[in-house]
Amino acid sequence: MSTHHWIDVAVQTPAHSQVGGLLSYRSPFVVQPGQLVRVPLGKRDVLGVVWALRDTAPADMPESAVRDVLGVLEGLAPLDPAWRQLVQFSAQYYQRSLGEVALSALPPQLRDLSNEQLARRLKKQNTERTVQTTPGPALSDEQSAVLAQMASGSGPFLLFGSTGSGKTEVYLQAVERMLTTAPQAQALLMVPEINLTPQLEERVQARFGADAVVSMHSGMTPAQRLKGWLAAHAGHARIVLGTRMAIFASMPHLKLIVVDEEHDPSYKQQEGARYSARDLAVYRGRLQNAPVLLASATPSLESWHLSRPAHDDDPGGRYQRLLMPSRIGTGLLPKVRRVDMNKQPRRTVLSAPLVAALQERVERGEQCMLLLNRRGYAPVLHCADCGWKSECQHCSAFRVFHKIDRTLRCHHCGLTERVPRACPECGNADIAPIGRGTEQLEEHLGELLAHVKRPDGAPIRIARIDADTTRLKGALESQLASVHSGEVDILVGTQMIAKGHDFRRITLVAAVNPDTALFSSDFRAPERLFALLMQAAGRAGREAAQSASSEMWVQTFHPQHALFEALKKHDYPAFAASELAERTAADLPPISHQALLRADARTQEAAQALLNAARETLEAQLSADPATADLVMQVSVYPAVPMSMQRVADVERAQMLLESPSRMALQKMLWHLHSVLHQVRSQPEHKGVIRWLVDVDPQAI
Numbered sequence: 001m002s003t004h005h006w007i008d009v010a011v012q013t014p015a016h017s018q019v020g021g022l023l024s025y026r027s028p029f030v031v032q033p034g035q036l037v038r039v040p041l042g043k044r045d046v047l048g049v050v051w052a053l054r055d056t057a058p059a060d061m062p063e064s065a066v067r068d069v070l071g072v073l074e075g076l077a078p079l080d081p082a083w084r085q086l087v088q089f090s091a092q093y094y095q096r097s098l099g100e101v102a103l104s105a106l107p108p109q110l111r112d113l114s115n116e117q118l119a120r121r122l123k124k125q126n127t128e129r130t131v132q133t134t135p136g137p138a139l140s141d142e143q144s145a146v147l148a149q150m151a152s153g154s155g156p157f158l159l160f161g162s163t164g165s166g167k168t169e170v171y172l173q174a175v176e177r178m179l180t181t182a183p184q185a186q187a188l189l190m191v192p193e194i195n196l197t198p199q200l201e202e203r204v205q206a207r208f209g210a211d212a213v214v215s216m217h218s219g220m221t222p223a224q225r226l227k228g229w230l231a232a233h234a235g236h237a238r239i240v241l242g243t244r245m246a247i248f249a250s251m252p253h254l255k256l257i258v259v260d261e262e263h264d265p266s267y268k269q270q271e272g273a274r275y276s277a278r279d280l281a282v283y284r285g286r287l288q289n290a291p292v293l294l295a296s297a298t299p300s301l302e303s304w305h306l307s308r309p310a311h312d313d314d315p316g317g318r319y320q321r322l323l324m325p326s327r328i329g330t331g332l333l334p335k336v337r338r339v340d341m342n343k344q345p346r347r348t349v350l351s352a353p354l355v356a357a358l359q360e361r362v363e364r365g366e367q368c369m370l371l372l373n374r375r376g377y378a379p380v381l382h383c384a385d386c387g388w389k390s391e392c393q394h395c396s397a398f399r400v401f402h403k404i405d406r407t408l409r410c411h412h413c414g415l416t417e418r419v420p421r422a423c424p425e426c427g428n429a430d431i432a433p434i435g436r437g438t439e440q441l442e443e444h445l446g447e448l449l450a451h452v453k454r455p456d457g458a459p460i461r462i463a464r465i466d467a468d469t470t471r472l473k474g475a476l477e478s479q480l481a482s483v484h485s486g487e488v489d490i491l492v493g494t495q496m497i498a499k500g501h502d503f504r505r506i507t508l509v510a511a512v513n514p515d516t517a518l519f520s521s522d523f524r525a526p527e528r529l530f531a532l533l534m535q536a537a538g539r540a541g542r543e544a545a546q547s548a549s550s551e552m553w554v555q556t557f558h559p560q561h562a563l564f565e566a567l568k569k570h571d572y573p574a575f576a577a578s579e580l581a582e583r584t585a586a587d588l589p590p591i592s593h594q595a596l597l598r599a600d601a602r603t604q605e606a607a608q609a610l611l612n613a614a615r616e617t618l619e620a621q622l623s624a625d626p627a628t629a630d631l632v633m634q635v636s637v638y639p640a641v642p643m644s645m646q647r648v649a650d651v652e653r654a655q656m657l658l659e660s661p662s663r664m665a666l667q668k669m670l671w672h673l674h675s676v677l678h679q680v681r682s683q684p685e686h687k688g689v690i691r692w693l694v695d696v697d698p699q700a701i
């Protein structure tokens, strides 16, 4: 009888590898699926996850070529079947190798620890963590009703609740109920970007005790990540609070998943396996029999559509819609005011009525917030004599003028240079900025309100929050704290300031120049803009006493636009209905399903050539086989086009869209496409291609 065992192990393999990332090994030890092992791969030792035990030696290689497992990571329970199924599904659905998905779902430090080091970590961990629940406030009627519906249904649920309606309190109560009914139960609480909501982290810890909660996000050190991961895996951490990566946390007793601000695009991973953590949350919930609560004041049209009520000839969506229309404490939503910029003097940045309103508010000691989705001082520098513009040599984009250090910076490739003293083309010394970014808005506002005083007689304080001012660790937290404490009178910033914050003193929010998104080539731009403006409006008047006098200002050249009409009424359902009607007419998501195939190359021709060759080969192969001929009818494959950001860092990018009313058909098509791409890519005429990748359910077109 042999004393060794044949096993298949998931290891980090190249992205598109068709073997699925599983390699066969021989193990001198008894192992179980889900166990972590160290195995040789080429000249290296790597971490792997035992995926399957096999009865016989692998048929595709001589027995003598099969290498031995080097060791087992001791003291760790195997990753459970649900976790493995989640990884397997994600790899298949998003067209990546199993090994890549499995290994990137584990904390990086696990790869480098010796068994002794691991044992020490585990020993430190090995204390039961206690939950100490502090009671929350008495619930509003709407909050109680929603929790009752959750208790009697199985989900998935979509909680559609106004900004300030107390959704967070619903999550906390749902977690509390789950913790008290099941002795080991764990909850996963997902948020779009954790550093934007340090408040929430504190709130959860205050509620359940810091011991019971671990965080998972990319801002943590490798040691912190390992610690949190081990606590969740062992079941000691009862609550995991994290960003999209947390969807892969090993949580053997998972009993509840909450996805806060479920519409937020940052739930979609933008590199490697381009997964949607929100969609995987729904999948994982079903897998582990845990109710899933998606929540937003501006749900994604996907979730809205999936939660539509049944009608005569429509059985309705799979999600159960829950409603919390009112703000806490009889608070009202801000009054929306549109400023028609056609009637303002040319080149006006801040209209006179808005400036007057800002002055009045800060003189009364209230806070205001100005939103402009463009950082830097000016998006372009321009020579009026010869027409030179500050283009980036390496990207199809302009370099942005940053006045603070007098640089021109490309926001795509990072190229940074000193601003030239004169036009590099014609020598004209008079080169000028065009357009405005947050840096200039802050400066401009300072000049306009230089004479204005706070109620205490002090000069007013303006603060700016954007990617430039928050680069240093802790900078964002301290800037947000100065807004909460009332030190700041006017906050200027990009979308970073519009999301999720529970600002108590802001009574006026203004969108300075939201129009560009109305005419974008991306069909999701109006949805994103509407969500951004609703969320921004939601930062005003959160204190019930001040809500009646709170305002949301919009400066626009298109005041009659339907989007602003819906905003004025805070009518997300009306907006969603009209958008969905357009999407239906045009056969766009969520009515249809999409995937993008992208190729990068030194030239645009080479990038497009690979895509078009793949498309032709694919259609020829599928049509020739009666078993697959149908697919060609079910899935539209469009010709290759340049991406809207066509060139980044001297790489030309092209994309090809696949679209189908059937998710299943699209998946099958992608599966065939995968092998076609391997064939085509190896042809000599496609040597120039740098990489290709697939984005399933892309969030940007």
Ligand SMILES: Nc1ncnc2c1ncn2[C@@H]1O[C@H](COP(=O)(O)OP(=O)(O)OP(=O)(O)O)[C@@H](O)[C@H]1O
Pocket (backbone or CB within 6 Å): 137, 138, 139, 140, 143, 161, 162, 163, 164, 165, 166, 167, 168, 169, 296, 297, 328, 500, 501, 502, 538
């Ligand atoms: N039942 C309650 N009684 C008293 N105050 C409450 C109650 N529920 C929530 N609040 C308070 O109301 C405020 C708004 O609640 P919360 O931040 O949960 O809103 P939200 O729906 O998550 O808003 P947004 O979508 O804008 O983030 C918070 O300060 C919260 O502490």
Ligand SMILES: [Zn+2]
Pocket (backbone or CB within 6 Å): 392, 393, 394, 395, 397, 410, 411, 412, 413, 414, 415, 648, 649
């Ligand atoms: Zn560039």
